[in-house]
Amino acid sequence: MARQASRDRTPMILILSTPRDEHAQVVMAELMKLDAPAMLLDLSDYPQRSSFSMKYERHGLALELGCSEGGLDLDDCGAVWWRRPQWPEISTAIVRDTHRNFAVNECTEALHGLWQSLDARWINEPARDLFAQRKSYQLKVAQTVGLEVPDTLITNCPDAVREFVMRQGMGNVIFKSFSATEAEWRETRLLREEEMGVIDNVRYTPVIFQRYIEADVDLRITVVGDEIFAAAIHSQQTSYKVDFRMDIAHARIEAVSLPPDVARRLLDLMRYLGLVYGAIDMRRTPDGRYVFLEVNPAGQWLFTELPAGLPISCAIARKLREFDA
Structure with a gap:
């Protein structure tokens, strides 16, 4: 299927998230009110339960979701929402860790190549989002x-932390992580005096310290x-x-x-x-x-x-x- 001119394109919005994403579902309902066709794509289905093809032929490039002639033409996609893209799920038939890592890397490379090949506008463009x-x-x-912005120290140096706390004053410093997940939730906390006794542990990984x-x-x-x-x-x-x-x-x-x-x-x-x-x-x-x-x-x-x-x-x-x- 050759790439079509934009005037012949059937409008389509692609949302990269999961069906469990309540926020994506609410926006899809708003898009329906606007008669704006949209499809939610769960990347955890790839490559086991979904597929795509990128075809480079003499007449041009074709991007298709699905294996058959009835697949979805991604050339029709004019807007993509990089909402909560999931990681590809690798088949349990691949057992060795090195092979699984290789499969993940190959899937990731192929997907990012696909995104960069789309003639679409993004919320937000993946590289800038990252x-x-x-x-x-x-x-x-x-x-x-x-x-x-607050006075901030990002470090894995215990002495730098001690100096920062001395300058700001005990009770005036919070600490937080760079990331948190549902499985490993980390709230922002005030640094307590008793925690200064284990401050050497920051040498294991950097921590964000800020003026409260x-x-x-x-x-x-x-x-x-x-x-x-x-x-x-x-x-x-x-x-x-x-x-x-x-x-x-x-x-x-x-x-x-x-x-x-x-x-x-x-x-x-x-x-x-x-x-x-x-x-x-x-x-x-x-x-x-x-x-x-x-x-x-x-x-x-x-x-x-x-x-x-x-x-x-x-x-x-x-x-x-x-x-x-």
């Missing part, structure tokens, strides 16, 4: 665009293109004031407006990072300062959309339809 996830780079970019930012409210700011949806999370009225995620069920959440200069700098941050979508965490201090903490290129938003009445899902659907036009 780059933007780096917390240390986020802080650099935030400073570059004029946002305030006192909050009036936490802010979850969801950006879709040039649209900003800001929600205030009244975390200081919950049982865990350091990390709003720990007691979000009891937090009051409401829509708020941002100062124009803060909004402008956040859009600058998104453009610098090359992101169309991002979920940004900030804190508004009791004296009215806005302090940037981090941005998640695939962060959740329903927990603010529903209580605060923010039309984020609709905005994502509109942006995908715009990209697919």
